[in-house]
Amino acid sequence: ADRARILLSCPDRPGVVAAVSQYLYSMNANIVxxxxxxxxxxxxxxxxxxxFDLPRLSDRRRELEEGFARTARPLDMQGEIRYARERKRIAIFVSKMDHCLRELLWQWQAGDLSGDPVVIISNHPDLKDIAATFSLPFYHVPVTRETKPEAEHRQLEILQNYQVDLVVLARYMQILSTEFVSAYPNRIINIHHSFLPAFVGANPYERAYERGVKLIGATAHYVTANLDEGPIIEQDVQRVNHRDSVEDLKRIGRHIERVVLARAVAWHLEDRILTYKNKTVVFV
Amino acid sequence: ADRARILLSCPDRPGVVAAVSQYLYSMNANIVxxxxxxxxxxxxxxxxxxxFDLPRLSDRRRELEEGFARTARPLDMQGEIRYARERKRIAIFVSKMDHCLRELLWQWQAGDLSGDPVVIISNHPDLKDIAATFSLPFYHVPVTRETKPEAEHRQLEILQNYQVDLVVLARYMQILSTEFVSAYPNRIINIHHSFLPAFVGANPYERAYERGVKLIGATAHYVTANLDEGPIIEQDVQRVNHRDSVEDLKRIGRHIERVVLARAVAWHLEDRILTYKNKTVVFV
Amino acid sequence: ADRARILLSCPDRPGVVAAVSQYLYSMNANIVxxxxxxxxxxxxxxxxxxxFDLPRLSDRRRELEEGFARTARPLDMQGEIRYARERKRIAIFVSKMDHCLRELLWQWQAGDLSGDPVVIISNHPDLKDIAATFSLPFYHVPVTRETKPEAEHRQLEILQNYQVDLVVLARYMQILSTEFVSAYPNRIINIHHSFLPAFVGANPYERAYERGVKLIGATAHYVTANLDEGPIIEQDVQRVNHRDSVEDLKRIGRHIERVVLARAVAWHLEDRILTYKNKTVVFV
Amino acid sequence: ADRARILLSCPDRPGVVAAVSQYLYSMNANIVxxxxxxxxxxxxxxxxxxxFDLPRLSDRRRELEEGFARTARPLDMQGEIRYARERKRIAIFVSKMDHCLRELLWQWQAGDLSGDPVVIISNHPDLKDIAATFSLPFYHVPVTRETKPEAEHRQLEILQNYQVDLVVLARYMQILSTEFVSAYPNRIINIHHSFLPAFVGANPYERAYERGVKLIGATAHYVTANLDEGPIIEQDVQRVNHRDSVEDLKRIGRHIERVVLARAVAWHLEDRILTYKNKTVVFV
Structure with missing residues (x-):
């Protein structure tokens, strides 16, 4: 309950670790x-x-943040303090496939996520019942080429209403506009169903089958303006062979996708990810 | 000693397995x-x-082959009989890096390969001593843009002199001409230092670093006229993270490359690989 | 719909493959x-x-089985014909933990299992709701040291009523009597939460933590009279490190357990497993 | 060249990180x-x-060490400073099998080890030539039940003569006495050819085959007085199946053994390993 995290970056020079740890010690915090x-x-x-753990944290947030600002300035640190108590609020975007959604909700229910799904948004009504099972609000926002701007407007409205911190595209299968993406920088996680940068774009399993690869994979990444080009958070693969049809690849792939996406989401929720130069630093 | 293998393909219809197994039974062969x-x-x-094992195989090869031809014809089978006793003769092409060469020679010495390296060819003299350690002839055939045709001519001559069955490009780093490749169809194995089709072409580790991937890989494939596009035999990957420099990726990659290449070579030597539609069927 | 499988074992000698394939060809079956x-x-x-696929299979079962009996006798084959159409009926035994149950039901719903859960039995009422979600009957059969014989009697009764073919112990956490086990030979699959034979018995995660292992695992096996000693069907592991507490090992272990158990169950349902000498032959 | 490492342990309390980083900053060191x-x-x-990197390190070692002692005392730190420049000197003990020895020497030659083999000791003469290839002294010290004390005396003498820092048992296959072990606490690394604690003791591959496991493994650990019971440094496994004979398991196992041992040795040489309660903390 009294746990917090500092995430920062700055020019590397002697004294940075000393300054941060000295400041935390002066607050009587214990670095975990x-x-x-x-x-x-x-x-x-x-x-x-x-x-770090800081006794009576909730009473001392202002003191903590002012102290950090004083420490950060001379060393050109960019960073912020995140409080474990402030669990991040998650919106899950889905389409028709349920495996990634189910995995996230299952891990959430098992207590493995340090954040909370608060709303599910879909361009199809198919997964409404799953949301109901978990007592989560479900919004069906259809999207066509013509209605996309309105649809995104509606989606952003929902995100604001629910004070969403993180958007998870759990096989949402729709491309978001640059405007939408820029509203949640480094706060939209997508699962791409291939081992990027192999098979960027549509139908990766079909193309993996055509190419005859011996491993298939999945990639969780932050969404940027360029499709499938954002910073990679996590990837994994599984062995396949010549006997596996496209359908088999999809079935095997579903297992990789849900695991990879859930890992990436968990790390984001625990403030383990920093980004730079379109790459991620993941402290696990 | 009395072991042989049949590799075949044909239109699928009832009776193929029966025909082949009946024929082998009539020869008194035991299917392994x-x-x-x-x-x-x-x-x-x-x-x-x-x-299969066939008692007194060496005396009965003609009988075996004629019987197979009679069996194959009515079912449109394309295939052939390979004899375990006829160990394949291997030429290893190298450049300056030694790890793939060492692994192959080490596995050979350990008795893990059912074929024999008979000659090493390189465009650089650097690895001459390793060849000497294993008492293998080493040919230094320099290659420049201008001399490439002559160099390939010389290489093909060496391959013929040594009656080579399989060419292994153990990080040879040179592109072979279409003419060269067509002289050894499905008999040239290359190791590409990426998880194909990601990072086709030059400098895959540098590009993997730039892209920030979380796994790096290697791919063994048969060489065809199109660079890095031939049938994939085997692939594997290993986990990396943000701390790994390009040099680290190369070091880690060396281990993947040697394992993947050695596996592909072993399978080829044991007649486990068939190709079709630019893909491989690998019976392991 | 017209697919069937023969599983057999016999003394190895020339002619077995020929006999079986000849017989299937005479029926006009196509070996897949x-x-x-x-x-x-x-x-x-x-x-x-x-x-194999046999046209009009349902009309020709008697013919098929008589033909197989005639083929099997002279070669001392022990075996039987299984029909893909006859989907196996599964009882899932659980206790309080839900992860293995959920995974099985989820894969079933996704169409990945070629059999059907028909009843869930538990010594605790906790997972009743999950059963309800999938419209499956749930029997709460409490077990104490004193009531165990009665409880097992009741359980066997339920299994008979539901014509169960396969019993899956999805973290059931109770030891079955020899009598119970012998009623379903090679038809009870258990998931043990360690990499057997390491950590046989109780509290494997605690003991793995104490020993400081760097990988933890799970093992799916057929249940025999000797606890944790039955034929191993499948195992898998995942990397852990010094930072992982016992709770972390349990969390990580849950993912391994559900995957390993689901794989073993799928293979059993597809008739891929034979046993001998307390080991399994798994044709995947 | 100016790089050093501090390894320490102490009671956890606020201020430890601050004290160490403040002290290093006062020396103008840059924490890497x-x-x-x-x-x-x-x-x-x-x-x-x-x-950390400290400019002009070689001139300032005394200053550095005295400063560390002053920092360590009030916080009850136990620890020491290790200098990257002081490459550890390694003795490799072997018997007849060459794969672990070759891997270590190959990685050394490739520049992947931050320490240096200086002597090879064996109870058999078989691997003498490999030592010669790498220009390393080779001592043949035969060991029988009767001569063991003398043999160990001779071995310890050699270790002292060569000022050995780390002893690597690269499939040495002999049990060391408690006296020998206590002369090099946490400085003897053994490779055990199983996934400990499974198959402690002799013939692990034979026993893995008998048990029908689906993965085989290897374990690198520090040697303590109790056989196969020391702190585990690293483990890995590979998939096997019913087709694999004992000989196959040994062949597959050789690859796991050499990789696992080499990783453990590399980590030790880079001062990444601390031990406590018969377990390891490995900072990788």
């Missing part, structure tokens, strides 16, 4: 875990995640 | 293992591999 | 896939699985 | 990476590894 990564110890950029 | 794969039981193409 | 395994081509035992 | 692990943030034990 501190991770850093430097693109280059000699003049590169430093990325850091610090997880 | 029979694998089939049909692209479609209803009108597709059937691929089959039969491994 | 035939797998064999011999413990020793010279005097060992041969295991075989043949999958 | 800092890892911590606490058994329990509330009253547990903290383990830490700090990698």
């Amino acid at each position: 875990r501190m991770d850093q990564y430097s693109t280059d110890p000699d003049g590169g950029r430093l990325f850091m995640r610090v997880e | 293992r029979m694998d089939q794969y049909s692209t479609d039981p209803d009108g597709g193409r059937l691929f089959m591999r039969v491994e | 896939r035939m797998d064999q395994y011999s413990t020793d081509p010279d005097g060992g035992r041969l295991f075989m699985r043949v999958e | 990476r800092m890892d911590q692990y606490s058994t329990d943030p509330d009253g547990g034990r903290l383990f830490m590894r700090v990698e």
Whole structure:
């Protein structure tokens, strides 16, 4: 309950770790875990995640944040404090396929996610019942080429109403506009059903079958303006062979997709991911 | 010593397995293992591999082959008999990197390959000593843009002199001409240092680093006229993360490459691979 | 619909494959896939699985079975014909944990299992609602040390009433008596939450934590009279590290358990498993 | 060249990270990476590894070490400073099998190990030539039940003469006495050819075959007085099936063994491993 995390990046130079840890010690915080990564110890950029416990945290947030601002300024740190208590609110976008949605809801119910799905949005009504099972509101927002701007407007409205922190595209199968994406920078996670950058775009399983690959994969990534080009968060693969039909690849792929997406979402919720140069730093 | 294998393909219809097994039984052969794969039981193409022991095989090869021809004709089978005793003769092409060469030679020495390297060819002299350690002839055939035709001519001459059955490109790093490739159809195996079709072409590790992938891989494939487009035999991957530099990816990749290439070579030597439609059927 | 499978074992000698395939050809069946395994081509035992399509199968079952009996006798084959149409009926035994149950029901609903859960039995009432969601009957049969014989009697009664072919212990956490086990030989599949034979018995995750292993696993096996000693069907593992608490191991383990159990159940339903000498032959 | 590492453990309490990083900052060192692990943030034990660059390190070692001692005392830190420049000296013990030895020497030659083999000791003369290829001294010290004390005395003498820091048992196949082990605490790494704690003791592949496991593994661990019971450093597994004979398991196992052992040795050489309660903390 008294746990918080600092995520930051700054120019790498001596004294950064000392400054942050000294500041936390002065607050009487206990560092639970501190991770850093430097693109280059000699003049590169430093990325850091610090997880710490601070007694009576809720009474001392202002003090903590002001102290951090004072520490950050001279070292050009960009960063922020996240509070474990403030569980992130998740919107899950789906289409007709249920496996990724089910996995997320199942892990949530099992207590494995440190955030909460608050709304499900779909361009089809098919998965309405699953939402009901978990007592979650379900919005059916149909999308056609013509109605897309209106539909996105409606979706953004829902996201605001539910104060959503993270959008998860759980096989949503629709491309979002640049405007939509820019409203949630590094806060929209998509699962692509291939091992990117192989099979960018449509029908990856069909194309994997045609090419005769011996492993198929899935990729969870943040959504950017360029389709399937955003920072990769997690990937995994599974072995297939010549006996596997396109249908088999899809079945096997479903298992990879749900696992990979759930991992990426869990890491985001635990503030383990930083991005730079269209890549991710994931402290696991 | 008395072991042989039949590799065949034919239109799928009832009676193929019966015909082959009946014929082998009539020869008093004992089937050790029979694998089939049909692209479609209803009108597709059937691929089959039969491994069997035949007493006094060396005296009965003519009888065996004539019998197979009689069996094959009415069912439109295309195939042939391979004799375990006739170990395939391998030429290994290398450039400067030694890891794939070492792995193959090491597995050969350990008795894990059912074929024999007989000659090593390189466009650089660097790995001459390794060849010497294993008492294998080493030919240094320099290749420049201008001398490539002559160099390939020289290489083909060497392959003929050594009666080579299989060419292994163990990080040879040179593109072979269409003429060269067509002289050894489905008998040249290359290791590409990426998870194809991701990162086709040059510098895959650099590009994997740039893209920020979370797994890197290697692909062994038969060489065809189109670079990196031939039938895939085997692929594998290993997990990497943001801390891994390009150099780290290369180091990790070396381990994947040598394992994947060695597996593909072993399968080829054991007659486990059939090709069709630019894909492989691998019976393992 | 017209698909069937023969599973058999017999002394290995020339002519077995020929006899079976000749017989199927005489019926005008088309062999889709035939797998064999011999413990020793010279005097060992041969295991075989043949999958085939036979036009108008339902009208010709008697003919098919009589023909097989005639083929089997002279070669001492033990085996039987299984019909894909006759989907196996499954009882799932659970206790309080839901992950294995959910996975099985989810895969069933997705159409990935070629059999059907028909009843759920538990010694606790906790998972009653899940059964209801899938419209499956749920029997709460409490078990104490004293009432175990009665409880098992009741359970066997339920199994008979529902004409159950396969019992799946989906983290049932109770030991079955020898009598119970012998009523369903090679037809009870258990998931053990360790990589057997490591951590036989109770509390494997606690013991894995104590020992400091770097991988944890799960094992699906047929249940025999000796606890955790039955033929292993499938195993898998996942990497863990010093940061993982016992709770983490349990969470990670849940994912391995459900995948491993579901794979074993699917293989059993597709008649892919034969047993001998307390081991399994799995044709996948 | 100016890189060093601090490995330490101490009671977990606020201020430890601050103290260490403040001290390093006061020396003008740049922290490249800092890892911590606490058994329990509330009253547990903290383990830490700090990698840092210090300009003109070789001139300032005394200053650095005295400063660290002053920092460590009030916080009850136990630890030490290791210098990347002081490459560890390795003795490799072998018997007749060459695969682990070859892998280590190959990785060494490829520049992947941050330490140096300086001597090879064997109870058999078989691998003498490999040592010669790498210009390494080879000592043949035969061991029988009767001569074991003398043999170990001779071995320890060699280790002292070559100022050995790390002993690697690369399939040495002999049990070391408690006296020998206690001379190199946490500095003897063994590769056991099973997935411990499964198949402790002799003939693990034979026993894995008998049990019918579906994965086989290998375990690298520090050697303690109790056979196969020391802290596990690394493990890995590979899939096998019913077709694999004991010989196949050994062949597949060789590949797992060499990879697992090489990883453990590399981590030890990079000072990534701490031990406590018969377990390892590995910062990778």
